[in-house]
Every structure is written in C-alpha cells, then in structure tokens.
Amino acid sequence: MDIPVDIRLEMYDGMVRARYFEQRAHDLFMQGLVKGTTHLGLGQEAVAAGFAVAMRPGDMSYCTYRGHNHTLLRGAPMDALMGELMGRSNGICEGKGGSMHLTDISKGAMGSYAIVGAHLPVAAGAAWAAQLRGTDQVSVCFFGDGTTNIGAFHEAVNIAAVWDLPVIFVCENNLYMEYTAISEVIAVDHPAADRAAAYGLEGIIVDGNDADAVYEAAVAAYERARAGDGPSLIEALTYRHKGHSRADPGKYRPDEEVEEWLKRDPIDIYRERLLSLGVTEEILNEIEAKALAEVDAATEASKNAPPPDTAVLLTDVWADGGSSWRN
Amino acid sequence: MAELSYRDAVARGLAQEMERDERVVLIGEDVAKAGGVFKTTVGLYERFGPRRVRDTPISEEAITGMIMGAAMNGLRPVGELMFSDFLATCWDIVTNQIAKTRYMTGGQVELPLVIRTANGGGARFGGQHSQSLENWAMAVPGLKVVAPATPADVIGLMAAAIRDPDPVIVFEHKGLFANKDEVPDGEIVDTLGTARVLRRGDDVTIVALAAMVHTALDAARILGGLGISAEVIDLRSLVPLDTTTLLDSVAKTTRLATVEENPRLVGWGAEISSLVAEEAFWDLDGPIVRITTPHIPLPAAGELEDLAIPSVEQVVDAVKAMSG
Numbered sequence A: 001m002d003i004p005v006d007i008r009l010e011m012y013d014g015m016v017r018a019r020y021f022e023q024r025a026h027d028l029f030m031q032g033l034v035k036g037t038t039h040l041g042l043g044q045e046a047v048a049a050g051f052a053v054a055m056r057p058g059d060m061s062y063c064t065y066r067g068h069n070h071t072l073l074r075g076a077p078m079d080a081l082m083g084e085l086m087g088r089s090n091g092i093c094e095g096k097g098g099s100m101h102l103t104d105i106s107k108g109a110m111g112s113y114a115i116v117g118a119h120l121p122v123a124a125g126a127a128w129a130a131q132l133r134g135t136d137q138v139s140v141c142f143f144g145d146g147t148t149n150i151g152a153f154h155e156a157v158n159i160a161a162v163w164d165l166p167v168i169f170v171c172e173n174n175l176y177m178e179y180t181a182i183s184e185v186i187a188v189d190h191p192a193a194d195r196a197a198a199y200g201l202e203g204i205i206v207d208g209n210d211a212d213a214v215y216e217a218a219v220a221a222y223e224r225a226r227a228g229d230g231p232s233l234i235e236a237l238t239y240r241h242k243g244h245s246r247a248d249p250g251k252y253r254p255d256e257e258v259e260e261w262l263k264r265d266p267i268d269i270y271r272e273r274l275l276s277l278g279v280t281e282e283i284l285n286e287i288e289a290k291a292l293a294e295v296d297a298a299t300e301a302s303k304n305a306p307p308p309d310t311a312v313l314l315t316d317v318w319a320d321g322g323s324s325w326r327n
Numbered sequence B: 001m002a003e004l005s006y007r008d009a010v011a012r013g014l015a016q017e018m019e020r021d022e023r024v025v026l027i028g029e030d031v032a033k034a035g036g037v038f039k040t041t042v043g044l045y046e047r048f049g050p051r052r053v054r055d056t057p058i059s060e061e062a063i064t065g066m067i068m069g070a071a072m073n074g075l076r077p078v079g080e081l082m083f084s085d086f087l088a089t090c091w092d093i094v095t096n097q098i099a100k101t102r103y104m105t106g107g108q109v110e111l112p113l114v115i116r117t118a119n120g121g122g123a124r125f126g127g128q129h130s131q132s133l134e135n136w137a138m139a140v141p142g143l144k145v146v147a148p149a150t151p152a153d154v155i156g157l158m159a160a161a162i163r164d165p166d167p168v169i170v171f172e173h174k175g176l177f178a179n180k181d182e183v184p185d186g187e188i189v190d191t192l193g194t195a196r197v198l199r200r201g202d203d204v205t206i207v208a209l210a211a212m213v214h215t216a217l218d219a220a221r222i223l224g225g226l227g228i229s230a231e232v233i234d235l236r237s238l239v240p241l242d243t244t245t246l247l248d249s250v251a252k253t254t255r256l257a258t259v260e261e262n263p264r265l266v267g268w269g270a271e272i273s274s275l276v277a278e279e280a281f282w283d284l285d286g287p288i289v290r291i292t293t294p295h296i297p298l299p300a301a302g303e304l305e306d307l308a309i310p311s312v313e314q315v316v317d318a319v320k321a322m323s324g
Helices: A005-030 A045-054 A068-073 A078-085 A119-133 A145-149 A151-162 A193-199 A211-226 A255-263 A266-276 A281-304 A310-314 B006-020 B044-048 B060-072 B084-089 B091-098 B134-138 B151-163 B211-225 B243-253 B268-279 B302-308 B312-323
Strands: A060-064 A109-113 A139-144 A167-173 A204-207 A232-237 B002-005 B024-028 B053-055 B076-083 B114-119 B144-146 B168-173 B180-183 B196-199 B204-208 B230-234 B237-239 B256-263 B289-293
Touching (some): A005 A078, A045 A139, A045 A266, A060 A119, A078 A281, A109 A119, A119 A167, A119 B091, A151 A167, A193 A204, A204 A211, B006 B024, B006 B044, B006 B151, B006 B180, B024 B060, B044 B053, B060 B076, B060 B084, B084 B134, B114 B151, B134 B256, B134 B268, B144 B151, B151 B168, B196 B211, B204 B312, B211 B256, B230 B243, B256 B312
Parallel strands (some): A060 A109, A060 A139, B024 B053, B024 B076, B076 B114, B114 B168
Antiparallel strands (some): B196 B230
C-alpha cells in the first residue's frame, strides 16, 4: 500500500502528541499532581495512531483503562484530558471519571472501560446499532492480551461473527497480562490470533510498533466492516515501556527484553522512515515542538483550573441531570 | 376492557412500544422464534421480523453489553435475561458499565435501555432459578427498578421503562405469569416511581411488591374479617421510590409491615423500614414488622418452598400480633 505522506505525517503527529502527553502525565504523577493511578501506553502509540488516522468521524472507538492514547488521537481536547487526569474542573468528565475513564462522545471516543473485557460486547452493540440503522459506522475495540482469557471476550467475538457486525477487535499484545507473562497463561502462541479460528475469523497479526503496518491492517478491516463482511480480530504485537500501572516498576521483565523493545520504539522507527522518504528534519522538528507546546499549554491550563464545583458530586446519575431516587 | 394474562401482557407491552418506535428492539435467549421460554414474547418475531426480535447465544454479558452499546448509538433496546438469577453472570456489565457510565463521563452518555427478567419463587425450580433479586439492583446507583404485580401494570410500566432515558430493570414475576385480570383497551403508559394504594385501611399499612402484593391483599381481606383495617400499598417501583405515598399512609395508620420475597438481610423492606424510622418515627404506634423469607437459598421441594416464602397466614399472624 502506498500511504500518502499527509497520512504518514498525521500518524507521526499523533504518536508524538500521545508520547509527550503521557510522559507529562507520568511527571505530574511524580509531582503529586496526578493522583490515583495511570496506565500508560508509552511504546504502544503506533496502534492508536494507525487506527485513529484510518477512522472516519462517525466511527466509534472503545478502549481500556490504558486509553489515553486512543482518546487523545480520536480528537479529544488535550487540556480537558489533562484536566481529567489531574481532577480539575476543566476535565473532560468533570473530574468524575479520572485516568481510567476518559471519554469524548462528541469525537466518537466512546469511553475507557476499566473492568477487563467489559467493553467488547458494548463495542459489538454499537456496531449492531450501526448495522440495524444502516449507517456505515464502524466500531473499534482496543484491549490487552490478558483480555483474551475472560468470558466477555469470547461472548462478544462470537456474537459479532455470527451477526456479521461491523466491529474491529484489536488486541494490543504487549506480552504481559499485568505482571505475569501472557505466555504463562495461554495454551497457544498468540492470545488473540490463535483464538480467531474458533469464531470463523482469520487470525491477523501485525507489527504493532510499525504505524504503517497498523494503518494497512486498519484500512483492510474498515473496508471489510463497511462492506458488510463482518468483524475482524487483529493482534498487534507491541510493548509497554513502563509497568502495568503506576504501582508497577515492571521488574519482572528481563533487562535484555526491555532493551530490545526500546530499540524498536515506534516513534524512532517512524521518524527514520519519514526521513528516508524525504520528509525534512525541519518538518518533524516542527511537529515535535508543536506537540510539546500543546502539552505545556494543557498542563498550565489544568494546573490553573479550580477543583470541580462541589455541585457536580450529585449530578448526572440520571438523564434529568440529578441523582434523586425518591419523590 | 378484556381479560389478559400477566404473561401475554409482557408481549402486549413490548408490541405497543415496538409499534410506536422503530428504535425499540428485543434480544435474548429464545425470545424470537420460540417466543420465550415463559412464552412472554410470543408473536413478536412474526410481527416485527428477525431484525428487531433476535435470538442470542447463551451469553448474558453479550446481551447486556450489546444493549448498552446499541443504546449509545441510537437504539432503545430491550434485553431479556431468562431468569433474574442470571444477572449474576453479567453483573459487571449491569452495575459497573450500564449503571455508572453516565455519571463517570460527566453526563456524556445516555443509556435508554431496558433489561427484562423473570424473577421470584414458587415454581419449584430450586436455589438458582427462584430468587427475588430486585434488592440487588436497588442498591446500585444508576439503575431504575420496577416489579409489576398485575397485567395492566406490566404493560404500563414496560412502556414507561422503554420510554425512559435511563436504564431500567423490569422484574417480571414467574409466579404471576398465569394470572389474569381485566386490562383496558388501547395504549397504556404508566409512570415510574409511583406506588399505588390497592386497598384503603386505617389500622396498619402493608407494603408489598410483585407476587407479595397478592399475598398482602389476601391477608388484608382476612384481617378485615377480624376487625383490622389494613391499607395495602403496591410499591411497583423501587427506584425511583414513591416515599410520599408510603409516608402519607403510615401517618394515617401509624403501623407498618413490609412483605418481601427477598431473604431477610438487606431486602428492600429494610430500606423502607429505615426510611419510615428516620422520617416518620413519631407517627408510629409500634415497631415496624418485616415479613421476609428466612435468610436461606430457596429449596426446590414444594412443601419447603411454601414454608420459606411469606404466606397469607404468616402475614395475617404478624399483622394481628402487631395490632394487638
């Protein structure tokens, strides 16, 4: 596939913005300005960028608690995401969601779901509505390798296949379910691809650290979904640079393995490729400088934002805007 | 007016709403071609077609998750869980996802969906197909909960649930499916969060739900013969809760009994009792009495199950004792 240079630059821009955003989130956590927990997708940006750039505005994406990348790259405003991580009034969910529940429905970022596997049937349901209503929307669901051992994964992939739903299931296989290697808890080599046959689907494996490879797989899966040919199950091989969450230094991973994967940083790989394709250093520098400025501005805006108005504590349990359970 | 069974009222309520709004769709195990294992959805598949009435695999997480996703993308779906006991297999989707998502996203997500499920005992099905679980749902912020006792209420509350912009669980009582009653012709649409006084009385308020409403009414008739005038309230809706009707009644009668099919601990009657104790203590002339099943799983044998679920005699005896 000959990927146009503007698409390539868009992917690079997305990866860099996601990288700088999450590095800043990490720094702010260390300063005590982000509390609770964070699950960083550092090192996994190519999966988010490849799919997000291939998506159309009406498409719907569902992701997990490791969902900063995906939400940002669907177009959610960075300052509102940073504000949500910091629990400020400018947060995209008014401070009621936090790092694990970033959502921007207006951009098709249909939510970050923090119970493993739960969002797979939800993504399938959104695709079912698209099918019934005759829209050409596609629903995309990102999840980790550990998800392939939970029941909801199998229930969702099965019914999506049986009903030919326009949904794309994307397994980000970063080799570790949480602290335990995925290879220790599955009876096959590939947690998603090797299960695909059970649902009559092709087992698709892509290099998740190569944005071009992800983009090509995404385009093919979107075409299949929009043509009414049903779901795809894609396993993207990638690696998280940090531990599972803030509490995890990731010491269970062999040093050589970490070093090997750091050498395959998706952003470094892509930068070199763009240069080899004739994109100038200046253009890339400008993308990076702009991304850094955006992160700085988002950080400042959030630091300066007051805490959430106490009134929001009791709003939005119900559609009437309130939380009353009695008359 | 025509006589209609509680079972057929389910299908009529669904058909009424599906006819009115093409966004209303129904999925579940055996709901389409088979018309439901309890025959509550008979005729819907033939009338509305395979796109709007669809059988699913035995996958409760898929059923509940799919209706959530569909509600996020323009439908007003209804999902059937064959037995309410199966809520335990998809409790994550129902409570962590469906119930919380509006709040956690700062109001971005609207989920106009309905979960219908066959609830309650009396059918000799044993401990995993007989429970009354409406109190589980009542405990979760973000879920509305109704449990109709009559065919007309099945239609009206189903319609209200489907038209409501929030997630609603409709608990249909298995023991009532064969019950018949006069039902008005034409469209019936009720209001969530409204209790109904089914029998006026002055001496004691008996609050009940679903099948226990009929137990309470039978007891009230007997109590009437004994000179005790009992007022019977059918709560109909646990969330929202019609506290006005409840408190007004207690203010008049000065005594309160609840009749619940739930096991003793944290049944819905505990919340009702707590509410009355906090807000109407000085109206009361005696202790509140809760009549519940014992704190046990329900047994299968008929004699044992009948012993467990509150009976008319138990209610009569308990109310006599508190009125004496």
